[in-house]
Amino acid sequence: MAKRILLDMDGVMADVYQNLINLEYRNSGRRISYRDLEGNNVLTYFPNLSEMLHQKGFFRNLPLMAGAQEGTEYLNSKYDLYIVTAAVKLPDSMIEKYEWLQENFPYIRPQQMIFCGSKIPVCGDIMIDDHPKNLYPFCGERILFTQPNNIHMDFPDFVRINSWKDIDTLL
Amino acid sequence: MAKRILLDMDGVMADVYQNLINLEYRNSGRRISYRDLEGNNVLTYFPNLSEMLHQKGFFRNLPLMAGAQEGTEYLNSKYDLYIVTAAVKLPDSMIEKYEWLQENFPYIRPQQMIFCGSKIPVCGDIMIDDHPKNLYPFCGERILFTQPNNIHMDFPDFVRINSWKDIDTLL
Numbered sequence: 001m002a003k004r005i006l007l008d009m010d011g012v013m014a015d016v017y018q019n020l021i022n023l024e025y026r027n028s029g030r031r032i033s034y035r036d037l038e039g040n041n042v043l044t045y046f047p048n049l050s051e052m053l054h055q056k057g058f059f060r061n062l063p064l065m066a067g068a069q070e071g072t073e074y075l076n077s078k079y080d081l082y083i084v085t086a087a088v089k090l091p092d093s094m095i096e097k098y099e100w101l102q103e104n105f106p107y108i109r110p111q112q113m114i115f116c117g118s119k120i121p122v123c124g125d126i127m128i129d130d131h132p133k134n135l136y137p138f139c140g141e142r143i144l145f146t147q148p149n150n151i152h153m154d155f156p157d158f159v160r161i162n163s164w165k166d167i168d169t170l171l
Numbered sequence: 172m173a174k175r176i177l178l179d180m181d182g183v184m185a186d187v188y189q190n191l192i193n194l195e196y197r198n199s200g201r202r203i204s205y206r207d208l209e210g211n212n213v214l215t216y217f218p219n220l221s222e223m224l225h226q227k228g229f230f231r232n233l234p235l236m237a238g239a240q241e242g243t244e245y246l247n248s249k250y251d252l253y254i255v256t257a258a259v260k261l262p263d264s265m266i267e268k269y270e271w272l273q274e275n276f277p278y279i280r281p282q283q284m285i286f287c288g289s290k291i292p293v294c295g296d297i298m299i300d301d302h303p304k305n306l307y308p309f310c311g312e313r314i315l316f317t318q319p320n321n322i323h324m325d326f327p328d329f330v331r332i333n334s335w336k337d338i339d340t341l342l
Contacts, residue, residue: 004292082292088281094265110259110288117282121175121253123294 002080004124009085011130014062037148060096067164088117175295180256182301185233208319231267238335259288
């Protein structure tokens with residue numbers, strides 16, 4: 001039986017930071033880079049973060065992470081794949097995330113999507129996520145996807161990957 | 172540590188059959204009773220079932236099951252409670268179900284809500300559901316909530332309860 005993978009959306013499949021950078025430039029004219037964000041509190045750079053996340057269409061129009069489409073298709077062919085995304089705190093994001101998945105990952109069936117508040121009750125063999133708080137309570141293999149929020153932190157318990165190329169090699 | 176309960180919405184917290192009966196009467200003038208539905212294919216009685224389920228507001232306006240509010244509050248005080256509902260096949264239902272929960276069960280936090288396609292990857296100690304297909308793959312204690320779809324079927328592996336009164340006694 002294929003191992004079950006729990007795959008995070010934001011910061012792994014979808015490039016949330018790029019969308020924030022684009023919106024900040026459009027709203028205030030401030031150019032922010034990934035480097036600026038590394039290890040820093042995002043609120044320093046996006047003072048209107050909450051409004052941006054609540055803005056209609058924010059999650060519907062997220063750019064794809066490089067290699068996410070091919071990589072997800074590969075995982076879907078080899079593993080029992082579920083997309084697990086913390087979405088309920090922003091309830092309007094659920095339908096946007098569903099439509100985004102349907103458009104960009106048409107081979108992912110609705111049965112494979114989980115929109116939750118907490119990921120704690122979702123079980124599997126492997127979790128891929130950019131947030132240590134989601135990986136810590138997970139009992140299986142924990143893979144940390146590098147993003148500006150975690151880049152300067154050391155997590156000996158997790159396997160760190162820097163891009164979708166690493167996923168193809170590792171899994 | 173409190174045991175984790177996975178609680179189903181439709182047919183346990185929310186009276187889906189009552190809503191279908193009300194809508195069928197409004198649409199066609201046909202009066203259908205719970206007794207009619209017992210053990211029968213619902214499509215015989217609701218030929219436009221799919222349209223009814225897709226109708227805007229269907230899941231926002233579901234009547235409550237008798238005792239569901241008090242019973243859920245009791246479970247929430249004693250257990251690690253999650254509301255787990257198969258909603259992704261009808262993606263517009265997610266926001267309606269969220270709003271319905273917020274209105275009728277204001278003490279349930281977004282962190283406790285899971286909108287999924289399949290319940291298989293969601294783990295806990297106890298599952299309460301009206302659909303045997305959700306209970307079968309579950310590893311913990313399985314509690315079948317009586318509804319017309321399951322009333323005539325015998326499930327020796329499950330504990331059957333007929334109402335929220337039974338939940339209060341059992342748990």
